[in-house]
Amino acid sequence: MRHQPILTVNNLNISVSTPLEVVHPVRDVNFALQSGKVLGIVGESGSGKTLTCMSLLRLLPENVKVEFGSINYRNQNLLECSAEDIRKVRGNDIAMIMQNPMIAFNPVRTIESHFIETIRTHLPITKRLARKVAVEYLEKTDLPNPKAVLKQYPFQLSGGMLQRVMIAITMSLKPSILIADEPTTALDATNQLQVLKQLDKLKKEYNTGILLVTHDLGVIAQLADEVAVMYGGYIVEKAPVLKLFNQPMHPYTRVLLESRLGLTRKKIQSVSPLSTYSKNNDKKCPFLDRCEEANHSCTSYNLEYREYEKDHFVRCVKIHESVGN
């Protein structure tokens, strides 16, 4: 059974202009997100995953711009619609939670006032009703004593609790899409699990499509239905989660999977420490310098992105060769 995706990103290219040069941190990115599904994007810092997220809501800084490509949300191209339209989409339809919940809240206002303000900007309801909604959604987070939490100030709560409050606020708006940019990176393990549970609930109860950006494969394994691996601005491999974990094809994906820490004490070989992305516009495999399997055919590779099996895309010439034409 295949649903129509609610968000499709086609051929997204982003450029950043610095006083010295113009660099292209996101190149040729394609993906689609369906309701009630989680698309995970994995990549290290600098791979372009955060910029991709920001571009979806047109939140890019002024020296960063989308060169070409399209972002379609329910027949609406978000890159071309008016500022008023994008404002309506933000929060109502597409919500976003960030890595550091501490700086997302105003420290001098209570959780309740954040909650009510957000609800009332998007829904035409009274303050009293908004307060009821706030309690209702906060109860769903399994946070102990939700009514007391509402009266507290952000600094009185821990990072994990704040992140859960953040998700509760997001939930109350029932967005069709949630962009979660490293939602658990700043949290410790127990809090991480709580936040993941809540995201899972959001997906199941409200049929929200979640774009989960992280560098942690454990988080991906828990939540994602489909995974896109980003490296050097490109999506190098994209597959359903089980397929990606069981039959990784791109060398980078394999390296990532091999270097997972676990509760066994086996020694993990570390890959070469040098990671420099080619910043200019030349078409070169981004992983070339670190790849242990690279040979002469890699240097003249045109970075073709090919579908192997159904839904399994890879961008590596070695794989293209070994599978044959």
Added chain:
Amino acid sequence: MSLLVLKNIKKSFFLKNSVFEKRRSIEAVKDISLTLEQGVCLGIVGESGSGKSTLGKIILGLEKPDQGEVCFLGKNLHNLNSKELKELRQNLQVVFQDCYSAVNPRLTIGESIAEPLRNYKRLSSAEEEKQVLELLKKVGLRREDIHKYPSQFSGGQLQRINIARAIALKPKLIILDEAVSALDALVQIQILNLLAQLKEEFQLSYLFISHDLQAVNYIADCLVVMHQGEIVERLDDMEQLEQLANPVSKKLLSSVLPPFPGYMKCEEI
């Protein structure tokens, strides 16, 4: 003689809430005793707010404990005059979580790494450069990096620089306060492997403070679990990690995400 002995350390902080309320205090560390031998890596795990970072600061001499004593190399760290303390500091170094703010952005990498050398040894500039280059090589950076500034490096590389500065004086103990927590998965492995290798080479002892049981498990030889300022469990043999019995330890264990999809922790209530 043990390298580091903590005896009944206590530390509380005052909260200044408002003029009208009574001053309240929070006990960050309650009665902690520990010993650490030469060449051993002791992991300290706990949730955020369990007092593990405060303990690290007390051992470094940055915070004074309310009670108890910290004996490092047989001397009470908080009972020394500044000259003796400086002497002892040579053997006690730290690597922080936030690698970006741990190096002065206005100094070159070479100057940052040379800082501890300048404080303790009188070296000619040629000799100093030679030692810095050697340290850079040890941590896997290139010779030409010596004249670069911190903004030209990634997080993982900066953490290498911090490690280079920490081992410059060949210390006996390095406190690693969430030293790999902010790094990407691949870089984490690289840094952990580097730390393990340096430990062998220089017979270093580590105090590895982290909330990440997987990272602790990878590098530590023994482990204590902290919760609300207390040590709730000790483990001397890491092979028996699964046998941790305290509810807090169990909770930490069960929060570790399984490496493969299909085991849904999220669905357990």
Added chain:
Amino acid sequence: MKLNIKMQRTLLNHKLMIISSIIILGMIGVALFASFLAPNDPNLVDIAQKLHGPSSQFPLGTDHLGRCILSRLIFGTQTSLGTAILVMGFMMIISVPLGIIAGFIGGKVDYLFMRICDILMAFPSFLLSLALVGILGPGLFNLILAMVLVQWVFYARVIRGMVLSVREQNYIVAAKICGTPKFVIIMKHILPAIISQVVVLVFMDIGGVILAISSLSFLGLGIQPPEAEWGMMINDSKSFFRNYPSLMLYPGIMIFIVVIAFNLFGEALKDALDMKRAGGGVE
């Protein structure tokens, strides 16, 4: 390619910076070479020549005592600018070390320092200087003393704030741990981190100091006649304002230009340093 807004702002800044620094350098040049540039003796009284219009001998005319206005303006640059720089310099000599010590050492030292600040800042600073000069008696030295004694707290507090934000950086803690002496930490890590902000502060405020000196001189409490000073020139001309407005206008314009030039320069410097910092973060 179209320039983006940030780059345009940089260029604009560049222009402002060039223009304002040319003005400032010009003024300093005028102050240094006043005796060569001035056509007449600024203090030579000749009642017969009083209140003349511009002529070849007196390019801007003469005042009520027949003194050459242009020469007085030129020598006034020397006194106004020189005094302002002296005041600023002394204030920095006091407030930079005190601010750093209070911020870095903290604890009781800081507490004591803050209470002194509170006391001094409870009074309006201009009135306090006025009162001090009143007690000490008018004169250049007393003027400088009064301004420095009253205003150093303000700068010391700002500098203390800067130090506080730097002090918590990990590299300072790391320096402590690897045995760097306190004095070296201050000189090597703290001072370089705040110095650019301090320089900006100085340039932004020196205009205000010039204005304050002129105001005090206008009130007759600063520089004493017959010494030429802009504020005092305005004071002298106030009785002839109706018939000879230009007497008041010339020194007014000078004060205006210098104050604006220093302010713009400070502003541009601030933006330039901010840009540098932001640029460093992008890498």
